[in-house]
Amino acid sequence: MCPHRRSLRTSKWCIVLFNKHSLITRLTLLLSLTTLLFSVIYAKLYYRHVFEEELARANGTVMQIGKTVSATASIAAYLEDKDLATEVVNGLISNDIILSAALVSKDTLLAKSILHSGPGSIQLKLVNPFFLSENIGMIHIAPNTLIIEQNARSIALGGVKTMLVVILPIIILLTTLVYWQVTRPLNNLGKQLAKILPGSAQRLKVDNHASHNEIGRIELGINSLLDKAEALFEQERSLRAEVVELEKRFRLMFEQSSSPTLLVKEEGDILLINDAAKDLLVGMGIDVDERFPENLGLYCKTPDILYTFTENSIKQKQVMQSEFEFLNPLTQSTVWLSIIVLNTLSDGKWYFQVFLADITLRKTMLNQLNKRAQRDSLTGLYNRYGAELMLLDWIDNQCTFSLLLIDLDKFKPINDVYGHNAGDALLKHIACQLSGAMDTTDLVCRWGGDEFLVARLDITQQELTRLAQQLLEAINQPMPFEHREGQTELAVGASIGIAHFPQHAENLKGLVECADVAMYSIKKTSRNNFTFYSE
Amino acid sequence: MRLKQFFSIILPWLLFVTCSANTTDTLVVIVHPGNLNQHISQHQLVDLYMGKYAAFPDGTLAKVLDYEQGHPLRTLFLTSLTGRPIGQINAYWSQVKFSGKASFPQAYQSIDAILEEVASTPDAIGYVPASAVTEDVKVVYRFVQ
Numbered sequence: 001m002c003p004h005r006r007s008l009r010t011s012k013w014c015i016v017l018f019n020k021h022s023l024i025t026r027l028t029l030l031l032s033l034t035t036l037l038f039s040v041i042y043a044k045l046y047y048r049h050v051f052e053e054e055l056a057r058a059n060g061t062v063m064q065i066g067k068t069v070s071a072t073a074s075i076a077a078y079l080e081d082k083d084l085a086t087e088v089v090n091g092l093i094s095n096d097i098i099l100s101a102a103l104v105s106k107d108t109l110l111a112k113s114i115l116h117s118g119p120g121s122i123q124l125k126l127v128n129p130f131f132l133s134e135n136i137g138m139i140h141i142a143p144n145t146l147i148i149e150q151n152a153r154s155i156a157l158g159g160v161k162t163m164l165v166v167i168l169p170i171i172i173l174l175t176t177l178v179y180w181q182v183t184r185p186l187n188n189l190g191k192q193l194a195k196i197l198p199g200s201a202q203r204l205k206v207d208n209h210a211s212h213n214e215i216g217r218i219e220l221g222i223n224s225l226l227d228k229a230e231a232l233f234e235q236e237r238s239l240r241a242e243v244v245e246l247e248k249r250f251r252l253m254f255e256q257s258s259s260p261t262l263l264v265k266e267e268g269d270i271l272l273i274n275d276a277a278k279d280l281l282v283g284m285g286i287d288v289d290e291r292f293p294e295n296l297g298l299y300c301k302t303p304d305i306l307y308t309f310t311e312n313s314i315k316q317k318q319v320m321q322s323e324f325e326f327l328n329p330l331t332q333s334t335v336w337l338s339i340i341v342l343n344t345l346s347d348g349k350w351y352f353q354v355f356l357a358d359i360t361l362r363k364t365m366l367n368q369l370n371k372r373a374q375r376d377s378l379t380g381l382y383n384r385y386g387a388e389l390m391l392l393d394w395i396d397n398q399c400t401f402s403l404l405l406i407d408l409d410k411f412k413p414i415n416d417v418y419g420h421n422a423g424d425a426l427l428k429h430i431a432c433q434l435s436g437a438m439d440t441t442d443l444v445c446r447w448g449g450d451e452f453l454v455a456r457l458d459i460t461q462q463e464l465t466r467l468a469q470q471l472l473e474a475i476n477q478p479m480p481f482e483h484r485e486g487q488t489e490l491a492v493g494a495s496i497g498i499a500h501f502p503q504h505a506e507n508l509k510g511l512v513e514c515a516d517v518a519m520y521s522i523k524k525t526s527r528n529n530f531t532f533y534s535e
Numbered sequence: 536m537r538l539k540q541f542f543s544i545i546l547p548w549l550l551f552v553t554c555s556a557n558t559t560d561t562l563v564v565i566v567h568p569g570n571l572n573q574h575i576s577q578h579q580l581v582d583l584y585m586g587k588y589a590a591f592p593d594g595t596l597a598k599v600l601d602y603e604q605g606h607p608l609r610t611l612f613l614t615s616l617t618g619r620p621i622g623q624i625n626a627y628w629s630q631v632k633f634s635g636k637a638s639f640p641q642a643y644q645s646i647d648a649i650l651e652e653v654a655s656t657p658d659a660i661g662y663v664p665a666s667a668v669t670e671d672v673k674v675v676y677r678f679v680q
Contacts, residue, residue: 075627081631084631
């Protein structure tokens with residue numbers, strides 16, 4: 001092992017030991033503190049015990065010493081011999097364990113050491129050397145408690161030292177063992193774990209010899225957990241890939257769809273909007289950040305119907321389809337939108353998908369087609385179909401109106417002499433004249449061939465008479481015509497039959513028949529005149 | 536020659552006296568007939584002979600007379616008086632001697648010398664076998680046999 005590595009290992013040791021949160025440090029600290037505490041308690045108890053024992057022993061010794069000197073002391077007390085007493089006292093205090101002593105005869109103090117104070121001393125009775133029943137004095141001996149305490153303390157300390165000598169190596173041994181058996185494998189496990197990415201194929205290295213202990217079992221457990229995690233991750237990953245793929249497809253479908261589509265929350269917030277919808281709405285001047293359907297309602301020509309439509313859709317949870325007309329504020333043109341609202345429930349919440357379609361073109365085409373079907377291609381007036389639609393409408397609405405059926409006189413010869421072009425030109429001319437004579441609210445139509453039909457709402461008999469005359473004048477107005485041989489003027493007359501609704505007939509067919517009857521009565525008689533139908 | 540004669544006369548007598556005293560006679564404590572103390576207790580005798588006091592119970596100074604060390608009468612007297620073996624009493628005296636506080640009895644050689652001294656000295660006190668008591672002395676204590 002190179003010195004660098006060794007120092008690295010030492011520093012690791014240090015890190016482990018000096019990290020106050022590490023188990024080993026805590027264990028060591030706890031053990032040390034406990035040992036210290038027990039040592040202190042033990043020292044206290046042991047000291048007290050030893051002190052008492054020492055004190056008892058000292059007292060015993062003192063008594064023995066006292067007894068040893070009691071013969072001489074008795075003599076000293078008997079003779080009241082102060083010199084002998086002093087000798088006895090000096091002899092006593094020459095012992096370490098005796099602090100002070102005094103010798104007292106019956107009533108006088110014979111000798112006393114300097115330190116003697118009285119209390120706390122052991123007292124020994126002195127008897128007359130010749131009459132044992134006679135008390136003649138007392139020896140007071142005070143044991144040297146300081147020395148006894150010192151002795152007790154040193155004995156107790158010695159005991160603690162002995163204990164520590166035994167315990168400290170055990171602590172060190174235990175700490176080392178715990179480090180090698182627990183902390184190091186745990187640290188190792190932690191380091192390995194930190195390197196492992198969940199879901200990867202990485203696993204903990206489990207020592208064979210350690211596989212049966214607790215840490216080994218934890219490692220095995222973690223490895224099996226990692227196995228499961230990897231399997232789950234794998235499953236999750238493939239699922240996610242599928243979801244991503246699906247989402248991509250759906251997104252593509254949604255985003256790239258030429259069909260403008262919105263996903264809207266029940267409250268109206270727009271969650272998703274595809275490019276087609278964005279283009280359409282922005283092109284219509286509609287703010288896509290606003291709520292649905294209020295954003296559309298702003299420019300809708302029938303906003304109330306739109307709101308009712310969406311409300312009903314939400315209420316009934318049904319697929320609803322309708323068409324609405326909008327005004328594009330940017331171009332001031334009309335825009336028709338087809339709106340389909342589809343309710344879907346997802347995760348307990350209701351959403352609605354809104355499919356928009358710009359149907360303006362179709363709508364215009366239909367209108368045009370419709371218009372073309374009702375118009376006469378030559379004159380531009382309503383054709384018979386168009387006129388019938390309008391008249392039926394009037395009849396349905398119970399309007400009062402008068403119908404004038406106009407049949408041109410002598411038109412066929414013009415067609416025969418000057419050709420179809422001349423006939424067509426004349427028909428156009430008549431149509432123009434009639435249109436000029438009538439109001440815009442009136443009906444003017446080419447009923448078929450050289451027959452025209454006009455109708456006016458709410459007209460009096462007088463007005464009608466004047467109108468019929470005006471019409472005759474307008475029809476009689478000649479039309480300049482150029483042909484191969486030169487310029488000429490073409491002029492026709494007209495027979496006009498008039499019928500009133502609802503006066504003459506209840507339905508259109510009957511009414512037209514009435515007008516036809518009146519018109520033929522003119523045709524057969526005067527021509528270029530008008531008459532009213534009469535029953 | 537004179538010494539030899541003396542010993543040949545004295546020693547058998549002494550032996551006789553001692554033996555007769557040991558076996559037959561009790562010891563008595565004697566004082567001068569003029570002494571005012573009629574009786575002295577055992578305790579007072581111990582105090583006098585062990586050197587505690589040098590005075591009679593009435594307060595008059597006492598001259599304590601004893602035999603020399605090793606005299607059979609002394610041994611008998613002291614052991615009888617104190618109830619201790621003579622060795623202890625000798626040890627007592629050897630301890631006391633150093634301090635000089637106690638008063639030592641004066642030592643005499645014979646009963647006659649004691650008798651003579653007690654008879655002639657008013658404050659003397661001594662002890663003799665009961666059989667040797669004369670009219671010139673007064674008995675103040677008698678050992679019970």
